[in-house]
Structure formats: structure tokens, C-alpha cells
Amino acid sequence: MVEHIHSDGEEPAVTLDAFLSQSNATAVRLEPDEDARALIPHLDRLALIEVAFPKFRDGRGYSSARILREAGYAGELRARGDVLVDQIAYMKRCGFDTFAPEKELNAADVEAALARWPEHYQGAADGAKPIWKLRHG
Amino acid sequence: MYKYDEYDHAMVDARVAEFSDQVRRRLAGEITEDQFKPLRLMNGLYLQLHAYMLRVAVPYGTLDSRQMRMLAHIARKYDRDYGHFTTRQNIQYNWIKLEDAPAILEDLASVEMHAIQTSGNCIRNISSDQWAGAAADEITDPRPWAELLRQWSSFHPEFSYLPRKFKIAVIAANEDRAAMRLHDIGIQIVEKDGQHGAAFYVGGGMGRTPMIAPLIKDFVPLDDMLSYAEACLRVYNRYGRRDNIYKARIKILIHELGADEYRRQVEEEFKHVKSLGIDPPKAEFDRIAAQFAPPPLDASAPDEIDRSDPDFAVWVDQNVAKHKVSGHAIVNISLKPVGGIPGDASSAQIDLMADLAEKYSHDELRVTHAQNIVLPHVRKADLYAVWQALDAAGLATPNLDLISDIIACPGLDYCSLANARSIPVAQKIAQRFADPARQRDLGELKLKISGCINACGHHHAGHIGILGVDRKGTENYQLSLGGSGAEDVSLGTITGPGFDEDGVVDAIERVTDKYLAERNEGERFVDTFRRVGMAPFKEAIYG
Numbered sequence: 197m198v199e200h201i202h203s204d205g206e207e208p209a210v211t212l213d214a215f216l217s218q219s220n221a222t223a224v225r226l227e228p229d230e231d232a233r234a235l236i237p238h239l240d241r242l243a244l245i246e247v248a249f250p251k252f253r254d255g256r257g258y259s260s261a262r263i264l265r266e267a268g269y270a271g272e273l274r275a276r277g278d279v280l281v282d283q284i285a286y287m288k289r290c291g292f293d294t295f296a297p298e299k300e301l302n303a304a305d306v307e308a309a310l311a312r313w314p315e316h317y318q319g320a321a322d323g324a325k326p327i328w329k330l331r332h333g
Numbered sequence: 334m335y336k337y338d339e340y341d342h343a344m345v346d347a348r349v350a351e352f353s354d355q356v357r358r359r360l361a362g363e364i365t366e367d368q369f370k371p372l373r374l375m376n377g378l379y380l381q382l383h384a385y386m387l388r389v390a391v392p393y394g395t396l397d398s399r400q401m402r403m404l405a406h407i408a409r410k411y412d413r414d415y416g417h418f419t420t421r422q423n424i425q426y427n428w429i430k431l432e433d434a435p436a437i438l439e440d441l442a443s444v445e446m447h448a449i450q451t452s453g454n455c456i457r458n459i460s461s462d463q464w465a466g467a468a469a470d471e472i473t474d475p476r477p478w479a480e481l482l483r484q485w486s487s488f489h490p491e492f493s494y495l496p497r498k499f500k501i502a503v504i505a506a507n508e509d510r511a512a513m514r515l516h517d518i519g520i521q522i523v524e525k526d527g528q529h530g531a532a533f534y535v536g537g538g539m540g541r542t543p544m545i546a547p548l549i550k551d552f553v554p555l556d557d558m559l560s561y562a563e564a565c566l567r568v569y570n571r572y573g574r575r576d577n578i579y580k581a582r583i584k585i586l587i588h589e590l591g592a593d594e595y596r597r598q599v600e601e602e603f604k605h606v607k608s609l610g611i612d613p614p615k616a617e618f619d620r621i622a623a624q625f626a627p628p629p630l631d632a633s634a635p636d637e638i639d640r641s642d643p644d645f646a647v648w649v650d651q652n653v654a655k656h657k658v659s660g661h662a663i664v665n666i667s668l669k670p671v672g673g674i675p676g677d678a679s680s681a682q683i684d685l686m687a688d689l690a691e692k693y694s695h696d697e698l699r700v701t702h703a704q705n706i707v708l709p710h711v712r713k714a715d716l717y718a719v720w721q722a723l724d725a726a727g728l729a730t731p732n733l734d735l736i737s738d739i740i741a742c743p744g745l746d747y748c749s750l751a752n753a754r755s756i757p758v759a760q761k762i763a764q765r766f767a768d769p770a771r772q773r774d775l776g777e778l779k780l781k782i783s784g785c786i787n788a789c790g791h792h793h794a795g796h797i798g799i800l801g802v803d804r805k806g807t808e809n810y811q812l813s814l815g816g817s818g819a820e821d822v823s824l825g826t827i828t829g830p831g832f833d834e835d836g837v838v839d840a841i842e843r844v845t846d847k848y849l850a851e852r853n854e855g856e857r858f859v860d861t862f863r864r865v866g867m868a869p870f871k872e873a874i875y876g
Contacts, residue, residue, distance in 0.1 A: 231571070253371060253454070255494025259570045262491055266609060282355060282364075282372055289490035305358075312351050314343045317484045318559075319611040320491065327340045327484070328613035331620065 209246045225276070232260035239269045247292070249277035258290045265291035265321035281305045285312055291321035334397055334697065335480050335624045337445045344487065345442045348449055352376045353435035360432065375455055375493065377425075377448030378434055382749050385429040388451040389441060393461035393479040393503070394422030394700040401687035401698055403444045405680040411437055416683065418668060418676040420740060420791055421500070422460050422700040423451055427747050455493045456486035456566070460502045462510045463701040466627060467663050467709040469655045473529055475505035475522050477622040478558070481613070482520075485559045492566050496573035497581035499566070500538075503531075511702060512818035514546045515539055515794055517583045518565060523552065530554045535565055535595070536587030539788035543824050544584040547592040549599065557603075559612050564602035568595065627658075628695035634660030634712050645720050647769065651731040653716065656709075664694070664708040664719055665701070667730040667738060671763045674756050675741045676704030685726045693719050702791075702818075703740055703779075705733070735772040736780055736845070737763040740791050744784030744801065745808075751784035753801025753808035754834075758782055761838045766845075775845055778858045779817070794818030796859040797844065798825040799837060810837040814844065814870060815862045826867055828874055840874050847873035 209225035210218070212234060223244035226232060235245065245264060247257040261273055272294055275287050279297040287295070288310065295301075319326045337345070352372070359369045377388040389404070404424055408416045411433050412426040419425055429437070441447055451458050459479045466474040482501060486492070492499070502511045505522035513519035519534040530552040537546030553561045569583045572590070587595045636659055640646040654663040666686060669675050678686070686706055690698045693715045694708035701707060711719055723729040732738045739762060742748065744755030759782055766772055781795030785802070792798030798813040809831040816825030832840055845858070847870055852861045862870065
């Protein structure tokens with residue numbers, strides 16, 4: 197589900213270093229230069245992973261998201277930061293399910309962006325059947 | 334040729350709708366230029382010195398006459414009646430209005446064309462051998478492989494905000510006509526145990542730090558190709574530098590990691606990616622390959638050519654290449670008339686080439702990375718008629734691969750990145766060597782000009798390369814020798830101090846004179862250079 201997140205009252209996400217050195221946190225925040233694979237052994241105790249996008253042009257977080265979903269992470273995966281309406285469809289395909297944009301997005305634009313693509317050429321982390329699979333059953 | 338099915342149509346239509354909406358929001362001030370820039374770039378729209386420039390994708394350089402006529406239509410309706418064919422087998426228009434861009438993309442979509450990912454930090458249009466499907470030396474047609482990659486890379490959700498642009502070329506012959514090893518990924522289709530597979534060369538490129546791609550994997554089976562490409566990109570997306578735009582290409586990463594360490598990481602990633610089931614079944618490759626089936630060529634067509642017209646005979650010798658089917662030939666149309674702008678064609682010329690393709694070349698045309706056009710399947714018996722029509726339109730310059738068949742970037746006449754003009758230098762060189770007999774005597778000589786260090790004019794890969802730089806506010810041209818983008822790939826070496834515009838033309842003449850004095854029987858310029866080295870040329874240039 198896509199929604200704007202207002203993090204009042206929820207457990208704050210800790211840094212990757214803090215998470216790896218303390219056992220009780222259930223929310224972690226991943227920076228672009230941090231390797232998502234470090235979280236793979238701990239996925240079952242995580243309820244929220246926030247992936248930071250300090251600049252929308254930095255696309256490392258797209259890989260981080262896919263890697264986490266491919267490793268079986270089923271909790272909340274949130275894109276936070278410079279998250280713009282023109283990037284969220286790809287983010288969703290990579291496995292993000294919530295978005296915490298710095299600047300609030302226009303709801304109608306979000307809806308249009310997420311409804312834009314009829315199908316997809318390639319497999320990703322959203323479970324959508326790629327076009328080649330639709331062609332060949 | 335590949336024909337869109339309902340899915341391909343729907344995807345391109347969705348993209349047009351998306352971009353129309355983005356343009357609307359930009360014009361309404363809802364998004365900033367900074368936010369809009371990567372979006373317009375991923376739709377081929379650059380802001381140049383004087384206007385917007387639109388780069389239209391020609392996947393693997395292949396077009397039919399209907400598409401070619403649409404390119405002419407766009408030149409007439411939205412631009413100044415001409416287009417510019419590029420070194421990535423695309424076409425660009427230099428005088429586009431932002432508000433016209435959505436309508437142009439709609440026109441393109443109506444003939445199964447688009448401008449998707451012709452710019453931006455994403456996987457760009459896939460390039461290939463312009464003689465694919467016709468070349469006598471290919472082991473198979475590389476275009477089905479390229480089309481598979483085109484679909485996989487289109488709107489790729491993970492790889493649309495890479496550290497930097499990403500270019501892929503696919504060839505299937507030992508002769509490399511696509512500068513394959515100067516790409517981020519160069520793929521050569523090879524044969525092993527009766528099966529075709531992809532040899533992956535990764536980390537080549539030109540720009541300010543030119544590199545020849547090392548071989549990363551000698552044989553990737555068809556069934557694994559997309560997973561392997563995905564692994565190559567994922568390692569790059571993770572570790573490619575983002576702190577310095579000039580060090581962000583994959584070539585720098587592989588240079589810093591070393592090819593062995595990069596390969597180790599790709600292999601590790603591949604093991605994981607392969608488990609995701611992202612490779613389409615063979616049936617999808619077969620569906621695509623069927624659309625590239627060779628046209629019905631009559632192998633019993635007459636193989637002789639009537640060479641009684643001497644001008645025609647000169648053109649045949651220079652611009653016509655061997656076809657895999659007897660009685661047929663590959664026609665190379667030079668867009669390099671003496672005094673012209675390399676790669677430019679008027680709408681009337683584009684229409685004429687479309688007509689000739691329809692009538693004489695099974696409705697197919699190709700764009701070459703050397704900025705020329707190819708009619709790939711012409712009966713030898715029709716060559717004279719084709720030549721006459723081309724000649725009447727100023728398209729029969731017999732200079733393929735000669736010194737006046739110059740690759741040049743748009744340079745400071747158009748480009749906002751350029752430090753120096755490229756076009757006037759190309760024109761002066763072509764004029765200096767205008768005598769066709771002199772050009773033929775010099776033989777194969779690939780001359781390439783870039784107006785800045787980004788190397789869009791491939792100067793590193795020129796037998797003779799020219800790089801325009803800005804030196805204390807004046808245009809200065811550095812000369813390099815000995816580069817090649819072909820199967821004998823090499824990077825040129827700078828001769829020494831640079832020259833002004835006329836000085837560089839004089840220096841080239843001293844270089845070619847020296848070559849004529851030094852060459853052995855049958856040696857091309859680049860062969861002589863490799864044998865004797867820089868010293869005699871340096872002596873000839875600087876005294």
C-alpha cells in the first residue's frame with residue numbers, strides 16, 4: 197500500500213551500525229552507501245527498513261530494496277527523503293511499499309504515476325508477471 | 334524486422350502519456366528544472382546552446398521506410414528540415430520546442446519508434462552491427478539478442494538512476510563494425526559446442542578516460558544472458574562512484590577493482606540473480622528471431638555488375654560491400670559530402686533513402702555509428718539505378734572509410750558542453766583532401782573529431798583523432814594517431830602540442846605525406862603507424 201508516512205509515535209529507525217550492535221531494535225535505516233546484504237541474517241526480527249534517498253538521482257536504494265525483497269524480507273520497506281512522484285512507480289517495482297517524501301506529493305499525481313504502466317518488460321520485486329511471461333503463458 | 338505486438342505498443346503509449354504529463358507539470362511550474370532534467374533526458378530531450386535537442390532511438394540502427402519517412406516528417410514539421418544521424422545509430426534534431434516534444438513522441442509511437450533512454454543515467458539504446466543480417470562474415474544475426482536486451486532494459490526499475498549512462502553494443506562477427514569494446518558492455522555472439530552464446534566485455538568507453546573493455550566472461554548461454562547483464566549492472570549500481578561525474582562510468586570501477594575482482598563479484602551476484610527467474614524462455618527469443626528472418630533473396634540473381642560508367646564503378650568499389658547471399662550487395666550511403674556536415678541529411682534526402690529502401694532493399698535501412706546510412710539487401714542488378722538516384726540527391730560520395738568519411742560531434746556550433754567547434758574542422762579537412770583519387774590513394778583512414786573531452790566524436794578510436802579544447806579562451810586542437818574502434822581496437826596517442834583550426838589541417842597533411850613516404854605495400858595508415866611508431870610522424874609534424 198502506498199501512503200504518506202508521518203512517523204509520530206512509531207519506533208525510530210536506528211542506523212545500520214547501531215542495529216548490528218544492539219539486538220532489540222526492529223526498525224533500521226539504510227544509507228545509500230550501506231550494503232543491504234548486511235541485514236539479510238536479521239530480516240526475521242525487522243518490522244521496518246527505511247532506505248534513505250538523500251538525492252533522488254542516487255539510485256543505490258533501488259538495488260537495496262530489491263536485494264531485501266529477494267532475500268525474503270516481508271516487512272515494511274520505506275523510501276525516505278528526496279522521493280518524487282516520478283520515481284515512485286519504479287520504487288514500488290523494486291519492493292518499496294511505503295513512502296516518506298520530504299515534500300508532500302500530490303495525491304492525484306501519485307495515483308496517476310502508479311497506474312501508468314499497463315505491464316512490465318522485466319521481472320522485479322513486485323511479483324508482476326513480465327511481458328515475456330504474458331506472451332508465453 | 335521486429336514488429337511491436339500489443340504489449341510493446343501499450344508500453345510506448347504509456348511512456349508518451351507519462352512524458353506529456355511531466356511536460357505539462359514542468360510548464361505549469363509544478364516541478365523544477367532540476368527535477369525535470371533527468372525525466373526529459375530519459376526521453377531524449379537535451380537543452381543545448383540554442384534550443385532543445387531531441388534524440389530519437391533507432392534500436393540497433395534498424396529502420397523500415399515508413400519509420401524513415403517519419404524521421405523526414407519530424408525534420409520538416411518540427412525542426413529546420415534536417416536531422417543529424419549520430420554515433421549511437423540514432424538521429425537527433427537540433428531545434429525542438431519543449432511544447433512540441435509530446436506531439437513528436439506521439440508521431441514516433443505511431444510508427445513503433447520512441448526516444449526512450451536515449452539519454453540520462455540509464456541503459457541507453459542498444460547498438461549493433463549495421464550490416465547485421467547481411468554481412469558475409471557474421472555467425473548469426475545479432476539483432477534478436479539486442480532486441481531481448483532492449484526490452485529488458487526499457488523502463489528497468491532498478492537501473493534508471495545509475496551512477497552514469499550505460500551503453501551496450503552487440504555484434505556477431507569477428508570484424509567489429511560497432512566499436513564493441515568501447516562500450517560499457519560489449520557483447521560478441523560466439524559459438525561453442527554448436528551453441529551460440531554471449532561473450533561479455535565490460536568496462537570500455539571513451540570520454541576523458543578511454544578504456545578498452547576487458548573480457549569478463551567468454552561464454553554466457555542465451556538462457557543466462559539477462560541474468561548475467563543484471564548482475565553486471567547491480568555490481569556497478571552498488572559500487573560505481575557517485576562523488577565525481579567524471580569517475581562514475583563503469584570503466585573506472587573496473588579499472589579500480591581490477592577485472593578479476595569485478596568478475597568475482599558479478600559471478601557471485603549472478604548465482605543469486607539466476608535464481609530469480611528473470612530470463613525469458615527460448616520461445617521468446619525464437620519469437621523475436623523469427624521477425625529477423627532474412628528477406629526472400631534470390632541467390633540465383635545475376636552476380637555481375639556492369640561497370641561501364643566509371644563514376645559508378647568508383648562508387649561500387651568504395652561504398653558497396655559483400656552480402657552473404659550471391660547476387661546481392663550492401664550499399665553504404667555516405668552522409669559525408671565534401672563541405673557538408675557529417676551525419677546531416679535533409680528531409681528530402683531522408684525521404685529518398687526511404688523510397689530506395691522500399692523499392693530496392695526489402696524495406697530496410699540501417700544507421701551506422703560512423704554516421705552513414707546502409708541499404709542492406711540490394712540486388713547487384715539494381716545497383717546502378719540506386720546509384721543514379723543517390724547521385725542526383727547528393728548522396729553518392731564514394732568515400733566510405735576514407736579520410737573525408739569523418740565522424741564529428743556537433744561541437745560548439747550546437748552543444749553546451751563543447752569547448753571547440755568540430756564541424757568547420759571536418760569541412761576544412763574534407764576540402765583539403767577533396768580530390769577523390771588522393772583519398773583513394775591514402776586508403777582506409779578513419780578520422781574522428783570531438784569538440785570536447787567527452788569524446789562523442791570517438792577521437793580516441795580514430796586512426797587520426799582530433800580533440801578540440803579551450804586553451805586560454807581560444808579553440809585549440811590536439812592531434813592523436815593510431816586509435817581504432819574496430820576488431821584491432823586501440824587508443825590513439827597524442828602527437829604533442831595542439832594547433833589552431835588551420836594548423837591542425839596542415840598537420841594532418843604532413844602526417845598523411847609521411848605515411849605515403851613510409852608505407853609498405855598493402856599497409857593501411859594505422860598499420861604503418863603501428864610499425865614505425867610515433868617518432869617519424871612527430872618529426873614530420875613539428876620538425
